[in-house]
Amino acid sequence: MTDDQDSGATPDTASQDAKTGTFLVTHADDESAVLTDVHDGQVHTLAENPGLAAAEAITGTLTPVPPMGVSWEVGDLDEQWAIGVEDSDLAPTQQEREIASGQAVGELTRQERAGAGELHVITVPEDGVEQAVADVLDDEDGLRSRAARLGVNRVEVRSDDGVVSVRYVP
Incomplete structure (x- = not known):
């Protein structure tokens, strides 16, 4: 060569x-x-x-x-x-409860927030709220990845009877 x-x-x-x-x-x-x-x-x-x-x-x-x-x-x-992930003591907002009441159990609605971020509302069986919250919180990397894509620094999970909301907020 x-x-x-x-x-x-x-x-x-x-x-x-x-x-x-x-x-x-x-x-x-x-x-x-x-x-x-x-x-x-x-x-x-x-x-x-x-x-x-x-x-x-x-x-x-x-x-x-x-x-x-x-x-x-x-x-x-x-x-x-x-990017922080928080299991909030606060209940879902009125808007989140209205979204959940308009969808079947197991359905997910994604909605942009005013300003920055996104809101996910999941309708779950009333006796399955704790497990649903635990399942959501178990996927911290997934939650943080979505927050990073959205450019926000906090993920807040709220729950009440039959409703789990995941809030991606600045």
Whole structure:
């Protein structure tokens, strides 16, 4: 093989492979962090942790670390925020109760909130409210991913007889 022939090595394509988006930090320690793209679910392991904590979301650009590109680094960090998940003592609002009364058990209604965020109303059997709330709260990464997609920092779960509401709020 001469110097003029292709050696099979690939040029540094980090800029081509960079990924810009919104990511949820699903695990973090002093040395590294694991981020999940909230739009496509792709998982990215960071080679170093630039100060991220689990349950945070970021918007920015990740770039693969050469030479193999199997780990990532944060190239640009545009925004970083914590996302809290709360089992509220408050009852669903009048609007949420009205939505629930107009749908069958097991149905879900999604509705944009005035301003920012989203509201989910689930109608459940009256004797199944506690289990439904537990099921919703068990999916913290799913709740936080949706909150990150919506650009909000808090998820509040409210419940009452036959109604569970999940509020994605700023």
